[in-house]
Amino acid sequence: MLELIHSIVNSEEHIDLHQFLHQLRWQNKSYLLRNDILDAFNDYCKSLQKPESFRNTSQVSKLIYHTQEIILENETCCLVVRPRIGHQQVFHIAEDLQVEPMSVQELLDLRDRFVNRFHPNEGGIFEIDFHPFYDYSPVIRDFKNIGKGVQFLNHYLSSKLQESQQLQEKLFKFLSLHNYNGTKLLINQHIQNHQQLSQQIKLALDFLNSYSPTTPYTEFRFELQDKGFEAGWGNTAGRIQESLELLDGLIDSPDHQTLETFLSRIPMIFHIVLVSLHGWFGQEGVLGRPDTGGQVVYVLDQAKNLEQQLKEDITLAGLDILNVQPKVIILSRLIPNSDGTRCNQRLEKVYGTKNVWILRVPFREFNRKLTQNWISRFEIWPYLETYTIDAEKELLAEFNGKPDLVIGNYSDGNLVAFLLARRLKITQCNIAHALEKSKYLFSNLYWQDLEEKYHFSLQYTADLIAMNAANFIISSTYQEIVGTPESAGQYESYKCFTMPELYHVVDGIELFSPKFNLVPPGVNESYFFPYTKTDERFYSECDRLENLLFNLEDPNLVYGKLDNPNKQPIFSMGRLDRIKNLTGLAECFGKSEELQERCNLILVAGKLRIEDSADHEEASEIEKLYRIIEQYNLHGKIRWLGVRLSKSDSGETYRLIADCQGIFVQPALFEAFGLTVLEAMISGLPTFATQFGGPSEIIQNGINGFYINPTRLEEMAQVILEFVNKCDHNPDYWLRVSQQAIDRVLKNYTWKIHTARLLSLARIYGFWNYTSKENLQDLYRYLETIFHLVFKPRAQKLLAQHIQR
Structure with a gap:
């Protein structure tokens, strides 16, 4: 990229670069991200009536395309450029277009100055750099092979x-x-x-x-x-x-x-711990509560299928003669005040299994007003070390010995997995699902302003420790690791960042490490299967669900009566929050009169009344959905179900929509993976899903589903209309897309594929860990130093606040 910049500076295009950077100074922003930069460049081209060739093929346009950040300071600017996936370069450009590369440390200092948290006269700042610890390990060279560790x-x-x-x-x-x-x-x-x-x-x-x-x-x-x-x-x-x-x-x-x-054949995994710590974890009465949802469904399905796969492996290994019995324990938190759930029970057997259990261990009672109750995932950090010590004793008793593998889920579960793996000397696997750092823009820069509410200093430190300690990391998608050519991935966001006045992360994770592996979750085929499997369908429930979807008039369960229930249904199901963007789908429908003429919109979305929600964001989205219905006069064309469906009801609901040759739309602003996308596709529904995140790897656009841009509502409506029109002209088109969606899931996204791959990885990385364990001791000591000198003092400070509540 330095050559490209020099080429621009030494050509006629240097005038455009100079004018563009000068124009940026007249904007209100001093810190521009990629979308801001692209918008500003488009405005620049429009204002000077630049030809299309300049916008798309000039050297300046190429530089702008690869620029992720521009930070303006005095008369100079800093460009953070991402020439290709997994690589970043930083340049300082002066007013006279003199260009110099910037070091990572200089970039982090600049970011600190941007938020007025830079104190050069008070000495240096703690730097975290994991790069030397990956020298012992082979490193992937081609970014296309990231995730194929x-x-x-x-x-x-x-x-x-x-x-x-x-x-x-x-x-x-x-x-x-x-x-x-x-x-x-x-x-x-x-x-x-x-x-x-x-x-x-x-x-x-x-x-x-x-x-x-x-x-x-x-x-x-x-x-x-x-x-x-x-x-x-x-x-x-x-x-x-x-x-x-x-x-x-x-x-x-x-x-x-x-x-x-x-x-992959070696019989070395018999006992597994899945750590799912925060939230309400149970089999009944927990979905819809804070900090639960997809995580609970994922971990329960994974645990059941791991037991089944272990049984098959044990039989094939000839170990039946030794009466070898696999055991899987889901380690969670015991909540004494369980609000009618079973979260106050120490041990609960998982339905449909022989030896899968939920083991709940309580937090120690530092302040009973807090520890007797559920504690938000943002607040649980002070309890994790003592929790690990107590959980270790419970696990040793339940297994009658050590487990063979510990799998962490989310930031807190991964930290506990690290602590358990160190104490028990076993293989550690991490599954992030979603890293908070990518969700909250500039959350590391402004962590001090957000600390009282979110405690990001603890969470991001825990993430750094756990992801570097893990023997292997499972990712659902490639994008989760290193994003796309246009945007950085969730793990990539930990590569280089600052927590002003706390520490600088010079190199937080080796993205090219072979520890990263793509192992997407599966879909539960007991509940979610093609609509054409008529002999397996739950016909005893069909009349009730069909009435609920199309006809029932009950103000406690349904809002909206359809004028013509026979129109082709556009269906969506999810939480009412800003990211899931169901209100965006409703507005898209409202803006398109043609869609309203051709289709009905049916939403399954939690609650109907603001007063029933304790979540501020959900209440805001409920209010917004009512406002959209009134604004676009959608009465008679939209039906909103304020219910939370069981798995069996959800599966049959997808199939009932498929019976009507309907479609499923997942309009999230960002989706880390997209389990509802899999559920809809395997049911046989042509699926339209956000192009931002995991669904773009699940769906092959135009073949077994369709991408939508949820930020462009008219364009989104047009994509759906094009499909509806094609179906009118060719009745077999819906059937073809439907079957290709089913085939795509069955070939790539079953729990059988997931668990077989996961256990294979555990065995291979177990061998790798054994052969290289002498080289890992320096890394583990470094991680323990960060834990004891950074994480633990901050956790104790938060605990002191909890005790005073």
Whole structure:
């Protein structure tokens, strides 16, 4: 980018760059983000009547396109440029267009000055820099491969196995470690080193050739033990032969595919902890309460399917003879004043499972007025260290030993996962779901102004600790990590930032680390399945739900009576908050008379009355929705259901809309993933979803769904109308998009795919962690230093405030 800027400065275009920067100084803003910059550039081009070629292909336009921030200071400006995904450059441009690169430290100092929090005469500021700690680890080079960490790691490990006798010995020792409740697995004392292992594998393979592939392991178990091989290789002669051939190949001529397939078979995961700490966590009566929703649904579905996958893996490994029983525990918080929910129960079995439990551990009673009740996710930080100590004891008792894997959810759960993993020396996986830092603009810059309400200094410090400590990180989408060519990702926002007067993050996360992996969640196929599966549908509920959707007149449940219930339905379902933007969809519908003539709008959106909501933002959106209905006179054309549907009702509702050849619209201003998008698509509904965030990776535009820009309402209406018109001219068009939506989900977004991939990752990163653990100690000490010197004092300060309440 420096070459591009120099090229501009040394060409006729330097006049345009100079005039554009000069024009920016006359605006009210001194800190411009990308959208501001693009708008200002369009205004500049319009005011000077610049040709289209200049706007789109000039060198100045290319620079503007890649500029993420412009900070104006005195007669100079700073350009933060993102030439490609995962990379950032910073330049200082003087009034006379003299250009100099700026260091990260200089950029952070400038941002501090912008908010008047810079004190150069009072010494330096604590700098956090994780870059040196990734020197031990291989790093992905091509940004297109970010999120494919395990593939990269397998290539790296297999090449090292080929080169290093030491790593082969580590593989032997790793296989020798495994046991279940004290019973040896895989390799016994008859094999003492990796050379002997290679010899015995060949003897075992010759022995297995005399058996039919379907011969049960129990028929030759003791003969294999004499050769040094215990249970865990397979349940039949054929399966064991496959496993030993894979290992033989790894020893003689390792390759990445063999390594992944082999490590994915190792029986090393039996007991799993899922940490979902904040909010009301339960199976009934919790959805719709503060800090719950998609997280509860996700974790419950994940836990159930992990148990099922573990059972399958245990059977295939031949461990039924040892009566190996998997166990999954969802670790959450016990809330004594549980308001009619089961959140005051220590232990609750998860429905439809054999050995999946919700284990609730209380916060210690520092102030019973607080700790006896639910505490907001923004306020729980002072309790997490003592909670971890108490939870560790409870988990050891429930598992009768250590778990094998801990999976954190959200910032608080990931911090507890880090603390548990350090204490128990087990593999740690992080799932962020959504990082708050991306939601609140400039929240790190103005953290002191927001601290009393949000305590971002604690949350962002916890995020930095947990994401760098994790052995592997699961992301639902590529964008979650590094965004798009136009915008930075959620994790990328932690790469470089300042918390003025607290610390500077010079390098907060290695985005090219192989710890990042894309493993999107699945859709629960027990409730959400195609409308065409007539033999599986809940027809006993159809009449009730159909009446609710189209005809029922009950002011407590429904607002709006449809003049013509037979019109094609436009359907949406979600929370009434600003980001979900259901009011934006209503306004889009209101602005398009043609849409109103052709379709009805049906919304399932929580509450109908302002007085029923304790959430300020929800109350504001309720008021806004009523205002839109009146403004555009939508009476008879819109139906608003103030209900919260169960999973089974939600699934049948999607299918009833599909029966009417309706469509589903997800109009969020930003969506980290988009579970409702999956639910609608697998039901067979042509789906229109926001282009901002995860849905743009789920949907293939124009094939199995459609992108919409929720900030451009007329354009959004036009996209929907084009589909409706195509369906009129070609009745098979709706059916084609519907079937392609179903196929897309079944191929890529099932819980079976998710859990199999997650357990494969846990095994592979478990091996990687074992082979590189000596190199990780410096990182862990650094993380503990940040925890004890930054996080803990601030948490104790907040606790002191809680005690006084």
